[in-house]
Amino acid sequence: MFEKALTPSDVGKLNRLVIPKQQAEKYFPLSDSGENKGVVLSFEDESCKCWRFRYSYWNSSQSYVLTKGWSRYVKDKRLLAGDVVCFLRRGRQSHQKQSCNKVLRLFGVNMECQTPPETQDKQEEAGESTPQYPTTTHHMTSSSTYHNLYHYHHPSYAHHHMIQVEYPPHN
Amino acid sequence: MFEKALTPSDVGKLNRLVIPKQQAEKYFPLSDSGENKGVVLSFEDESCKCWRFRYSYWNSSQSYVLTKGWSRYVKDKRLLAGDVVCFLRRGRQSHQKQSCNKVLRLFGVNMECQTPPETQDKQEEAGESTPQYPTTTHHMTSSSTYHNLYHYHHPSYAHHHMIQVEYPPHN
DNA sequence: CAGACTACCTGAAGT
DNA sequence: AACTTCAGGTAGTCT
Numbered sequence: 001m002f003e004k005a006l007t008p009s010d011v012g013k014l015n016r017l018v019i020p021k022q023q024a025e026k027y028f029p030l031s032d033s034g035e036n037k038g039v040v041l042s043f044e045d046e047s048c049k050c051w052r053f054r055y056s057y058w059n060s061s062q063s064y065v066l067t068k069g070w071s072r073y074v075k076d077k078r079l080l081a082g083d084v085v086c087f088l089r090r091g092r093q094s095h096q097k098q099s100c101n102k103v104l105r106l107f108g109v110n111m112e113c114q115t116p117p118e119t120q121d122k123q124e125e126a127g128e129s130t131p132q133y134p135t136t137t138h139h140m141t142s143s144s145t146y147h148n149l150y151h152y153h154h155p156s157y158a159h160h161h162m163i164q165v166e167y168p169p170h171n
Numbered sequence: 172m173f174e175k176a177l178t179p180s181d182v183g184k185l186n187r188l189v190i191p192k193q194q195a196e197k198y199f200p201l202s203d204s205g206e207n208k209g210v211v212l213s214f215e216d217e218s219c220k221c222w223r224f225r226y227s228y229w230n231s232s233q234s235y236v237l238t239k240g241w242s243r244y245v246k247d248k249r250l251l252a253g254d255v256v257c258f259l260r261r262g263r264q265s266h267q268k269q270s271c272n273k274v275l276r277l278f279g280v281n282m283e284c285q286t287p288p289e290t291q292d293k294q295e296e297a298g299e300s301t302p303q304y305p306t307t308t309h310h311m312t313s314s315s316t317y318h319n320l321y322h323y324h325h326p327s328y329a330h331h332h333m334i335q336v337e338y339p340p341h342n
Numbered sequence: 343c344a345g346a347c348t349a350c351c352t353g354a355a356g357t
Numbered sequence: 358a359a360c361t362t363c364a365g366g367t368a369g370t371c372t
Contacts, residue, residue: 009364015346018363060350063363069346186352186367231368238367239351 001027003086011079015071019055024064027087030057041066043073045095073163089163154158172198174257177325186242190226192260195235198258199338201228212237214336216248265284 002023010017017027030039038056045051054068073079107151173194181188184259188298190199209227216222225239244250 007364021362058349061363071346229368294347
């Protein structure tokens with residue numbers, strides 16, 4: 001889907017992550033109805049720990065942000081500016097199509113990968129039918145559409161963490 | 172009414188003007204009802220350009236401030252610390268009483284003035300019935316009570332600008 | 343009460 | 358040049 005290199009603000013005292021508008025509107029659309037106050041997105045990290053982040057739109061700055069809960073995640077994962085957060089689409093129904101041909105071991109997590117992450121964004125933009133981002137070997141247990149979110153300290157993979165977000169949210 | 176010599180903070184990155192409490196409560200009272208979030212005051216400068224500043228009370232610092240919009244005015248007018256902002260009451264009904272006996276030409280604006288600005292504050296404080304501040308010769312076109320606000324680089328008049336504020340606000 | 347959170351705001355930069 | 362975006366802020370409330 002997309003990725004973002006974390007800014008100092010994203011990991012600092014502002015306790016929020018700005019999601020670039022274009023990506024936010026494409027992948028995490030908020031309906032105009034009752035979602036003016038945002039929604040809670042449920043994530044799950046590599047250890048199956050649940051993380052819930054509030055996702056909303058700030059009219060004043062015309063920005064989409066993850067707010068409540070984000071700072072706890074930054075602290076727990078020791079995220080630093082320069083780390084990159086990658087959001088990846090992964091629907092249950094398209095899970096099979098995403099089977100990869102390489103396995104990368106990161107932080108004790110086996111990850112399958114079809115192509116190197118550096119080249120994935122352009123390829124992904126070129127066509128949804130051939131997902132290339134790394135994906136965990138964890139099995140999805142819900143029928144919802146899922147996304148993967150992970151981050152790394154650019155350009156190495158030293159600080160990769162895997163997290164999965166359910167979208168659209170269902171609670 | 173009153174004047175304030177601008178501090179570095181008033182023209183700096185804080186993007187706000189602190190209005191001395193005594194003056195604020197006397198001339199720009201905020202009702203306790205729906206005005207906890209402040210009001211927008213509409214000003215008009217010597218070229219009839221409209222300036223809208225948010226005026227509110229900051230509980231944390233127990234201060235009355237002009238916030239939103241103020242920084243644009245500072246930048247546009249190139250205000251500097253040391254410049255003095257003068258707030259003058261000028262009601263439509265009291266306009267005639269304010270007829271002055273001197274005309275000062277400042278930045279292309281004819282200003283009438285009864286006494287030198289340096290001595291006006293004390294005199295004004297002594298009695299509302301003999302307003303002495305300079306006032307433009309522009310005609311008021313609203314039935315609302317108006318105030319004048321202008322600033323100058325103390326102690327000369329090199330940076331005078333005239334601006335008029337409607338108070339109480341009606342929109 | 344300190345830190346988290348909400349909802350604002352702005353300047354700089356890009357388009 | 359006007360407009361949009363967003364990184365870095367603020368005040369005030371909540372927990």
